[in-house]
Amino acid sequence: MTAAPSTSTSASRPLGRQRSALYAGNTGAVIRRGLLATRSTNYLVVLSGFFEPVFYLLSLGIGFGALVGSVQTSTGQEVPYAAFIAPALLAVSAMNGAVYDSTWNVFFKLNYSKLYQGMLTTSLGPLDVALGEIFLALLRGAMYAVGFMVVMQLFGLNLAWTALLALPAVLLIAFGFASLGMAITSYMKTFQQIEWVTFIMLPMFLFSATFYPITVYPEPIQWLIQALPLWHGVELVRGLTTGALSGMMLVHVGYYLVMIAIGIVFTTNRLRALFLK
Amino acid sequence: MPAPVITAQKLTKKYGDFTAVDGIDFEVAPGESFGLLGPNGAGKSTTMRMVGAVSTRTSGDLQILGLDPNDHGPDIRSQLGVVPQQDNLDQELRVRDNLLVYGRYFGLPRSVIAERADALLEFAQLADRTKAKVDDLSGGMKRRLTIARALINEPRILLLDEPTTGLDPQARHILWDRLFRLKEQGTTLVLTTHYMDEAEQLCDRLVVVDKGRIMAEGSPAALIREYSSKEVLEVRFGSDKNAEAAEKLKGIGERLEVLPDRILVYSANGEAELERITHLGLEPITSLVRRSSLEDVFLRLTGRSLIE
Known part of the structure; x- marks a missing residue:
């Protein structure tokens, strides 16, 4: 083989089917690249995100929970305090992993390492890149969540067999946050703007019926909380781990499906606007 | 003649009110090494991005390998x-x-890539650095790796935007050697540069661009023949005396170009002109006779230097 191409060998190559300008059906290449790149990742930084909800569970659920006793869920079930907050923290761990990856990491690749710019000079389309990167962020969220589920099982906080369904649920939650997170990040120009995301996530984490039932709020505040994504995740997962299935779960799932779709559409369009104009 | 691999007609790119590329026409034949020579901001990179199908033209026609990038x-x-x-990278x-x-x-x-990767690492003289981190490579090595990477899909056209800018002279020569080999193997090269020596070494044919327009087109030798003399005499009288000396030099050579630090005398015979200058009683601090280059062509066409 010659080291370099000659036009004579490649000129005969057929053009093949016409590819869509948005999607080459090659998301796998983006995902494989991401997995290969994690080899050089600092795992201590990655793991810190996992421990955060675990520490909350230990301090508030186990420690503070001894003072609280039991709490009533939105379906009227009385559960120990730790079993009340654990599913919420499970949803939070899925959110954290997905958001860290789709904000800080994506921002760096977008603006500093010029990774996406390089990818889009190949036959990859912006949808391949968006889906691949969102999947990688989802994966980090899923890893945190699975780890957290093991912790829950060890402490006996999965109260029903339906807790198994919490696994696909956290995947959905991670997917939603990864997708929306990447879309938002693609519009950001400075690291300071990413700090705003952190600034919004903290109150959402604290106030989304995570540590106490939403009924403590006056009605207008309840509406506000219910408009935010984390509350839907918390309610969905809590229903599954406590074994209280309800029709509202379909609404929660629907909320995330819409969030995923919006995120993918915006991310794809933004990548195209940034690198193919 | 085989069909061109790139055809641009009235190719234009505007960003708001600013026209980066202003209606340029050119064709590139298969196997040809084609250059866009011009200063920074001439619209070379914008043209390359449109040819690379990552930037949409504002107007005009563009065909790459017979296809419309839109x-x-x-x-x-x-x-x-x-x-x-x-x-x-x-x-x-x-x-x-x-x-x-x-x-x-x-x-x-995967198997095709693995085989090509090994051959390309050999070609890029990086076969002993396969496991190295990209950050640990020198500037020249990074550039060669970028070129190897660009060849992994056996492209029909290789686009190089300022391939040796920022490299030290030795690294530039290694890179030129590699690119010259590609050219010999029949790869179509399209490159932009603001180095005249690079254009002379690598390009069969080039266009001189300035402010988004094509000023001239031809092979390096033909451009020099058409727009410059065979030789150039460079004389320096010291920065405060150049203008004064230039007055007295009128009529010497075919043409004079007065730069802030020196005067260029265009002529078929530089030594003879130098003698005439000394006969006038003028004593340049330094003098140099050299062949005309694309730099002189650019100066003639635009009244400015390539590297400012």
Whole structure:
């Protein structure tokens, strides 16, 4: 083989089917690249995100929970305090992993390492890149969540067999946050703007019926909380781990499906606007 | 003559009120080495991005390998190799993995990529650095790796935007040697540069661009013949005396170019002109006779130097 191409060998190559300008059906290449790149990742930084909800569970659920006793869920079930907050923290761990990856990491690749710019000079389309990167962020969220589920099982906080369904649920939650997170990040120009995301996530984490039932709020505040994504995740997962299935779960799932779709559409369009104009 | 691989007609790119590329026409034949020579901001990179199907033209016509980039971006990109002005190697991957992963972006089979990667690392003189981190490579090595990466899909056209800018002289010569080999093997090269020596070494044919327009077109030798004299005499009288001396030099040579630090005398015989100058009683601090270069062509066409 010659080291370099000659036009004579490649000129005969057929053009093949016409590819869509948005999607080459090659998301796998983006995902494989991401997995290969994690080899050089600092795992201590990655793991810190996992421990955060675990520490909350230990301090508030186990420690503070001894003072609280039991709490009533939105379906009227009385559960120990730790079993009340654990599913919420499970949803939070899925959110954290997905958001860290789709904000800080994506921002760096977008603006500093010029990774996406390089990818889009190949036959990859912006949808391949968006889906691949969102999947990688989802994966980090899923890893945190699975780890957290093991912790829950060890402490006996999965109260029903339906807790198994919490696994696909956290995947959905991670997917939603990864997708929306990447879309938002693609519009950001400075690291300071990413700090705003952190600034919004903290109150959402604290106030989304995570540590106490939403009924403590006056009605207008309840509406506000219910408009935010984390509350839907918390309610969905809590229903599954406590074994209280309800029709509202379909609404929660629907909320995330819409969030995923919006995120993918915006991310794809933004990548195209940034690198193919 | 075979069909051109690139055809641009009245190609134009505007960003708001600013016209980066102002209605340029050119063609590139298969196997040709074609250059865009011009100063920074001439519209070279913008043109390259449109040819690379990553930037949409504002107006005019553009055909790459017979296809319109507006409709066939991915098809065109799959047959191009791109070496951007700034290296965008994947810093999180090691040297060989950069080639493997990039090949996957084109959807090529793993076995094909692996075989090509090894040959390309050999070609790029990086065979002993396969496991190295990208950050640990020198500037010249990074550039060669970027070129190797651009060849992984056996492109029909290799686009090089300022391939040696920022490299030291030795690294530039190694790179020129590699590019010259590609040219010998029949790869179509399209490159931009603001180095006249690079254009002279690598380009069969080039266009001189300035402010988004094509000022002249031809082979380096033909351009020099047409727009400059055979030789150039450079004389310096000291920065405060140049203008005064230039007055007295009128009539000497075919043409004079007065620069802030020196005066260029264009002539078929530089030594003879120098003698005439000394006969006038003028004593330049330094004098130099050299062949005309593309720099002189550019100066003649635009009244400005290439590197400002």
